[in-house]
Amino acid sequence: MHEDAMRAVAPEAPEAGDTPALRPAARRRTRLAAAGTVVMLTALSAVWARAVSVSPMSIFMDHTTRTGTITLYNPNPLPEEIDITFAFGYPVSDSAGDVSVPLYEQAPDGEPSATEWLRAFPRRLVLEPGQQQVVRILAQPPADLPDGEFWSRILITATGGRPPVEQQVQQDVRVAITMRTIVVASLNYRKGRVTTGLDVTDADLVRTDGGLQFTLDVSRRGEAAWLGRIRVQALDASDRVVAEQEDVISVYRSLRRRFVFPDADGAVRIRYALETERPELGQSNIITAPTVTGTTDLR
Amino acid sequence: MTVGRRSRLPRTAWLVLAGVVASGASSAPALSQVLVTADQQLDFGLLTPGVPMTVVPTDVARRAAYTVATRGRYAITFQLPSHLVEVHGAAVPVAFGDSDGRVEIRHRVTTFDPAAGVSIHINPADSDARIYLGGTAQPAPGTPAGSYSATIIMMIVPTGT
Secondary structure, eight states: OHHHHHHHHGGGGGGGGGGGGOOHHHHHHHHHHHHHHHHHHHHHHHHHOEEEEEEOSEEEEETTTOEEEEEEEOOSSSOEEEEEEEEBOOOEEOTTOOEEOOOBSSOOTTOOBOGGGEEEESSEEEEOTTOEEEEEEEEOOOTTOOSEEEEEEEEEEEEESSOOOEEEEETTEEEEEEEEEEEEEEEEEEESOOOEEEEEEEEEEEEETTEEEEEEEEEEEESSOEEEEEEEEEEOTTOOEEEEEEEEEEESSEEEEEEEETTOTTOOEEEEEEEOOOGGGOGGGSOOOOOEEEEEEOO | OOHHHHHHSOHHHHHHHHHHHHHTOSSSOOTTOEEEEEEEOOOOOSOBTTBOEEEOTTOTTTSEEEEEEOOEEEEEEEEOOSEEEETTSOEEEEEOOTTOEEEEETTEEEEEOTTTOEEEEEOTTOOOEEEEEOEEEOOOTTOOOEEEEEEEEEEEEESOO
16 A cells, blocks of 8 residues: 555656746645655554554563463554563663663573563463453573572564565665564562662762753662662752652662753752662562662762 | 452453553553564665665654554664575675664654664653664666565664563
């Protein structure tokens, strides 16, 4: 359909340069053609668009039930081929405090990986338009699994269930580009009683060209990931708040976060608080720990 | 809410509610949910052997377009093809420049290198992020006729969980 429509639209294009000399009737025809083009392109866009919804994005499993679920939904008019796989990874930061999640097919030695003993049912499926599908995640851990928290990432790969549209670029030369998306959800598997906590290992406050720059280094205590929120307030000499920021933060090993306040004139100090508060993940899934607070003065 | 209270509701009411939640009928994305839409494929249009064809990420008709509806902080990365390949082995090189990526979150616009990816932060007040890709196809003189294909993979990873 797309290809046919592209052929139908293409002959109109060379006429664009002639528009100023067109008679009124021709102008009307041109307007109609232009309107038709817009309608066709809009319709094509709507028909071509593909989508998948994944919920939730964080799965918490325990050794008692050993199961979890993800719900997939396809709200668009084309089918999606879905493939579920697992990889190992967790958030890490670079020297600038930028956070990424490197993914590994096989977990590095010594990491508490659940990847090897997780299975998805179904692992492959076609999500028809309007269809919702629950995917069950089952854990089959080794019998001698010690107490602790084990981590993995679930990769939900979606590919359009029809061949990509071929664009006619020459009489007998065609180009087709497939667009595939991978949504990555987190998975935390817990056995026994696990704890978490945070230590601030370094904090630094400087003024840069970009504004007041606060850098915080933290490392995790206990066996489980620290999932929470950080609130940062820039204070003036009278301890009045002149600017503040807030963000979610997850510490699996250690992490650096950087906050820049471009409009914190007069600020000389930072006050921060790290709390295990994540209602969007289901607060009952969060292992609580004492709130960590502190202040850092401008260098 | 206890199970006892919940069971007093008509069964159909819960089914309807479940349907509404699942269908994303609300304009705001549910918490801890991601809806990714591939809206438009990268369209190089008419290629002439020997003549590079560039699509910029502001080209509404031809750029690749995705919508990510969610909240929170995410890393977006791409696996990009280096060539469009024909079944008999012929290839058309494809290049992605350091400003061929574009993110729009409300009125905030960020240009990025698709090879490096981009971090996005969708606040509760924002409904989604629009992600666009451009690129350049470089058909060499004498490129043979055929069907050429490639795959662009976009990966969305939450960095806050």
